[in-house]
Amino acid sequence: MATDLRLKETLPEITEALVATYTECGRTSHLGHKPLPSREAVVEILVDLLEILYPGYGRRQNLHIGNVEYHVGDLIDGLHDKLTQQIARALRHECVPDGGADDQEAVAQEKTVALLQCLPDLRRLLDLDVQAALEGDPVAKGYHEIICCYPGLEAVTVYRLAHELLGLGVPLIPRMMTEYAHEKTGIDIHPGARIGPGFFIDHGTGVVIGETCAIGANVKLYQGVTLGALSFPRDATGKIIRGKKRHPTLEDDVVVYANATILGGDTTIGHHSVIGSNVWLTHGVAPFTVVSLEKPSLRIKGPQTEDLAPTYQI
Amino acid sequence: MATDLRLKETLPEITEALVATYTECGRTSHLGHKPLPSREAVVEILVDLLEILYPGYGRRQNLHIGNVEYHVGDLIDGLHDKLTQQIARALRHECVPDGGADDQEAVAQEKTVALLQCLPDLRRLLDLDVQAALEGDPVAKGYHEIICCYPGLEAVTVYRLAHELLGLGVPLIPRMMTEYAHEKTGIDIHPGARIGPGFFIDHGTGVVIGETCAIGANVKLYQGVTLGALSFPRDATGKIIRGKKRHPTLEDDVVVYANATILGGDTTIGHHSVIGSNVWLTHGVAPFTVVSLEKPSLRIKGPQTEDLAPTYQI
Amino acid sequence: MATDLRLKETLPEITEALVATYTECGRTSHLGHKPLPSREAVVEILVDLLEILYPGYGRRQNLHIGNVEYHVGDLIDGLHDKLTQQIARALRHECVPDGGADDQEAVAQEKTVALLQCLPDLRRLLDLDVQAALEGDPVAKGYHEIICCYPGLEAVTVYRLAHELLGLGVPLIPRMMTEYAHEKTGIDIHPGARIGPGFFIDHGTGVVIGETCAIGANVKLYQGVTLGALSFPRDATGKIIRGKKRHPTLEDDVVVYANATILGGDTTIGHHSVIGSNVWLTHGVAPFTVVSLEKPSLRIKGPQTEDLAPTYQI
Numbered sequence: 055m056a057t058d059l060r061l062k063e064t065l066p067e068i069t070e071a072l073v074a075t076y077t078e079c080g081r082t083s084h085l086g087h088k089p090l091p092s093r094e095a096v097v098e099i100l101v102d103l104l105e106i107l108y109p110g111y112g113r114r115q116n117l118h119i120g121n122v123e124y125h126v127g128d129l130i131d132g133l134h135d136k137l138t139q140q141i142a143r144a145l146r147h148e149c150v151p152d153g154g155a156d157d158q159e160a161v162a163q164e165k166t167v168a169l170l171q172c173l174p175d176l177r178r179l180l181d182l183d184v185q186a187a188l189e190g191d192p193v194a195k196g197y198h199e200i201i202c203c204y205p206g207l208e209a210v211t212v213y214r215l216a217h218e219l220l221g222l223g224v225p226l227i228p229r230m231m232t233e234y235a236h237e238k239t240g241i242d243i244h245p246g247a248r249i250g251p252g253f254f255i256d257h258g259t260g261v262v263i264g265e266t267c268a269i270g271a272n273v274k275l276y277q278g279v280t281l282g283a284l285s286f287p288r289d290a291t292g293k294i295i296r297g298k299k300r301h302p303t304l305e306d307d308v309v310v311y312a313n314a315t316i317l318g319g320d321t322t323i324g325h326h327s328v329i330g331s332n333v334w335l336t337h338g339v340a341p342f343t344v345v346s347l348e349k350p351s352l353r354i355k356g357p358q359t360e361d362l363a364p365t366y367q368i
Numbered sequence: 369m370a371t372d373l374r375l376k377e378t379l380p381e382i383t384e385a386l387v388a389t390y391t392e393c394g395r396t397s398h399l400g401h402k403p404l405p406s407r408e409a410v411v412e413i414l415v416d417l418l419e420i421l422y423p424g425y426g427r428r429q430n431l432h433i434g435n436v437e438y439h440v441g442d443l444i445d446g447l448h449d450k451l452t453q454q455i456a457r458a459l460r461h462e463c464v465p466d467g468g469a470d471d472q473e474a475v476a477q478e479k480t481v482a483l484l485q486c487l488p489d490l491r492r493l494l495d496l497d498v499q500a501a502l503e504g505d506p507v508a509k510g511y512h513e514i515i516c517c518y519p520g521l522e523a524v525t526v527y528r529l530a531h532e533l534l535g536l537g538v539p540l541i542p543r544m545m546t547e548y549a550h551e552k553t554g555i556d557i558h559p560g561a562r563i564g565p566g567f568f569i570d571h572g573t574g575v576v577i578g579e580t581c582a583i584g585a586n587v588k589l590y591q592g593v594t595l596g597a598l599s600f601p602r603d604a605t606g607k608i609i610r611g612k613k614r615h616p617t618l619e620d621d622v623v624v625y626a627n628a629t630i631l632g633g634d635t636t637i638g639h640h641s642v643i644g645s646n647v648w649l650t651h652g653v654a655p656f657t658v659v660s661l662e663k664p665s666l667r668i669k670g671p672q673t674e675d676l677a678p679t680y681q682i
Numbered sequence: 683m684a685t686d687l688r689l690k691e692t693l694p695e696i697t698e699a700l701v702a703t704y705t706e707c708g709r710t711s712h713l714g715h716k717p718l719p720s721r722e723a724v725v726e727i728l729v730d731l732l733e734i735l736y737p738g739y740g741r742r743q744n745l746h747i748g749n750v751e752y753h754v755g756d757l758i759d760g761l762h763d764k765l766t767q768q769i770a771r772a773l774r775h776e777c778v779p780d781g782g783a784d785d786q787e788a789v790a791q792e793k794t795v796a797l798l799q800c801l802p803d804l805r806r807l808l809d810l811d812v813q814a815a816l817e818g819d820p821v822a823k824g825y826h827e828i829i830c831c832y833p834g835l836e837a838v839t840v841y842r843l844a845h846e847l848l849g850l851g852v853p854l855i856p857r858m859m860t861e862y863a864h865e866k867t868g869i870d871i872h873p874g875a876r877i878g879p880g881f882f883i884d885h886g887t888g889v890v891i892g893e894t895c896a897i898g899a900n901v902k903l904y905q906g907v908t909l910g911a912l913s914f915p916r917d918a919t920g921k922i923i924r925g926k927k928r929h930p931t932l933e934d935d936v937v938v939y940a941n942a943t944i945l946g947g948d949t950t951i952g953h954h955s956v957i958g959s960n961v962w963l964t965h966g967v968a969p970f971t972v973v974s975l976e977k978p979s980l981r982i983k984g985p986q987t988e989d990l991a992p993t994y995q996i
Contacts, residue, residue, distance in 0.1 A: 068758055078806075082735070082812055086738075092743065094741070110397055118399050119399055167382075171382055178389065277594065278592065278941070315940055315941060345982050354658070355659075421710070436704060448690065481689045487699075491703045492706075573870065627906070
């Protein structure tokens with residue numbers, strides 16, 4: 055390269071100026087001896103967990119009843135170490151006041167084993183999600199297609215893992231997990247949400263499910279559905295009050311079609327209700343209710359005789 | 369690590385409980401000697417195909433008319449083997465009743481060669497898609513920017529490949545391909561949709577194009593557009609009737625703006641029509657029609673004198 | 683493999699037909715000795731830049747005040763070379779008429795150093811974005827969660843880098859950068875947009891911010907918000923007029939809720955205004971205005987006594 059050496063001489067200066075900002079703007083730098091959980095390690099853990107939850111669908115093929123125990127046993131053993139290490143980092147970072155590094159490690163190990171112990175039950179729950187997908191989507195050709203190709207199932211699987219970890223009191227990692235699923239699928243489910251069995255999200259891009267949502271059994275959502283908050287309650291000094299229920303409740307057997315928005319912690323959608331596409335709803339409805347957009351809200355002009363594109367206002 | 373060995377002793381127990389669920393919930397495990405197509409292999413195949421379809425834009429650079437034949441010939445040769453192997457897996461998995469493993473391999477090879485043979489024509493078709501993008505987007509600085517940076521072109525390219533494979537009777541792999549594109553771009557095009565030349569999707573996140581859509585020539589879609597189904601037709605026993613046309617028809621030169629939703633198998637949007645942003649449409653319109661939202665459906669309050677955030681209901 | 687050799691004999695023929703299309707459809711092939719910037723290299727550069735901007739949050743952990751200078755200095759030195767090389771490719775490709783290859787290299791180096799020099803100020807700006815996220819989202823548990831898990835911050839960070847490069851006159855690479863962020867986050871910010879400090883996008887999937895947007899300080903957007911163009915102005919011959927302001931202006935302290943669409947270059951949303959969820963707006967509003975959907979535009983039927991799903995029209 056024909057580099058100008060005088061220009062290159064400025065590099066140490068730039069480095070110095072940057073390092074100065076690491077103390078000046080300390081909150082965007084993480085210096086010190088308490089490393090955060092590693093995003094790469096968390097993703098690796100998730101991939102291993104998916105391999106265990108859906109054996110034969112992932113990396114390792116030609117699994118059969120004679121060899122699957124070795125494969126899964128090996129994965130479980132490895133996950134024990136990886137998860138313990140990352141959970142310990144998350145706990146140490148949260149600075150739980152009592153106890154030293156070794157105690158955090160011991161607590162992390164307990165939480166890890168607790169997560170691994172719930173995997174068999176989790177598989178039974180996911181079985182119902184797969185069933186719900188097959189019943190809910192006429193395009194699905196079978197279980198294999200759903201497990202191989204449906205982003206909704208992947209997002210729900212990751213959410214259910216993250217929700218367990220959150221319940222075990224693990225900080226930070228649950229959100230890292232659901233954000234990994236969000237990145238892959240466009241489906242953003244907060245690990246704190248409570249979601250019943252037989253849950254199915256079709257297509258899924260743009261779905262947002264807030265932290266305090268409560269969703270019953272056999273609920274179906276389509277792409278772009280937001281289950282969100284109304285404006286946040288604030289105290290007398292204007293600060294947001296944290297921890298209140300801010301997101302809607304969907305009872306059993308509710309269907310919400312594409313791009314509908316349902317908002318508010320007091321909004322309860324009664325069981326067997328159907329919320330139509332593009333609906334914007336900030337209050338609850340009784341069971342067996344159908345909500346849709348009024349048709350007259352469209353303006354239809356035509357046939358137009360001239361070329362439309364140059365003059366039409368989108 | 370300061371692990372508690374008593375805790376670690378539970379790992380074989382967890383493994384055993386998991387393995388028990390592999391037969392109990394058999395549909396979420398894939399054990400046996402018929403491996404599914406590998407997602408990693410399918411993605412590798414797609415990357416090779418894109419390298420052939422847009423030479424010089426991908427991994428390998430400094431291609432020129434003197435060396436490109438070697439590069440492409442090598443890729444074609446490798447693709448022949450990789451595709452044959454994965455298609456054979458998909459066929460075997462579908463358990464086509466007659467014929468043994470070798471027959472499936474031979475059928476897979478035929479389908480592979482048929483796909484490779486249509487690549488030159490596919491390039492001619494994609495050329496029109498690139499042209500449509502340049503004409504449709506005033507921001508585009510040239511062909512290079514469209515091929516390097518436009519997710520819509522990537523999604524359409526993958527769809528056109530998947531659609532060919534589906535037409536050749538290859539199971540599972542077409543959907544794996546379009547889901548790869550969906551993951552990367554947020555654009556979900558079912559491989560079964562029929563889409564004419566000169567198709568352009570701008571921005572694209574959240575677009576869903578259903579299995580039985582029919583889209584004419586020179587159609588343009590923006591982000592968040594759903595071309596979806598009304599409720600699925602069911603038979604007397606309540607089961608979904610599969611195979612019917614459930615998604616809309618868009619004739620030539622139709623434009624659909626951001627986040628519009630068009631639903632139903634009998635919904636035909638006449639040629640040269642324009643469907644405005646956020647419109648929700650469940651019936652067809654004549655050619656040269658403009659559909660937009662009525663303006664009076666907004667409530668506008670203000671100027672407000674107090675601070676809005678704490679009291680405003682979103 | 684049990685391949686049929688006669689079928690394999692067609693591969694050279696396929697290769698030849700493909701190579702013929704490389705000259706026939708020349709715009710979708712990039713042959714010659716002016717390689718484009720490499721997408722992989724640009725992504726690697728971005729990852730290095732993020733490592734510098736948020737030290738301790740990325741790949742390298744256990745950074746502390748005693749070693750961070752070495753780590754960052756090494757990254758800056760490597761970035762100098764990588765960026766110079768890729769910018770030189772972009773400049774050469776644009777065929778700036780005067781000057782040979784060496785001159786382009788020198789110009790590229792100058793632009794590279796200019797970008798690196800603005801990194802400390804960029805960190806100060808990003809510090810305000812992180813602050814805005816914490817204030818704007820009651821779910822956020824702290825800075826660490828925002829930097830580790832919030833896709834909105836990643837998209838805004840990449841946009842701010844790309845915007846700087848665009849201001850330095852670097853072609854193609856800025857758009858490659860924002861498309862990388864778009865792919866990861868579903869947030870599509872054109873590098874040409876102008877965005878003030880304290881910008882926060884929550885959830886983010888489906889957000890589109892057009893090239894000529896002007897956004898003030900402390901603006902907050904939710905998922906699915908489009909800041910787009912009305913139909914493009916065309917000249918007498920029907921060609922799109924490029925370069926005009928086509929996208930809206932949002933003044934300071936504006937909030938736009940999920941899936942709202944704001945269109946048009948003359949559309950100015952006055953400061954402290956709130957645009958509600960799912961609103962579609964093509965004209966400006968005064969400061970302190972609240973815009974929301976009218977409630978009566980919904981049709982609510984129920985309770986229904988029969989099973990809804992088979993008969994309901996979505």
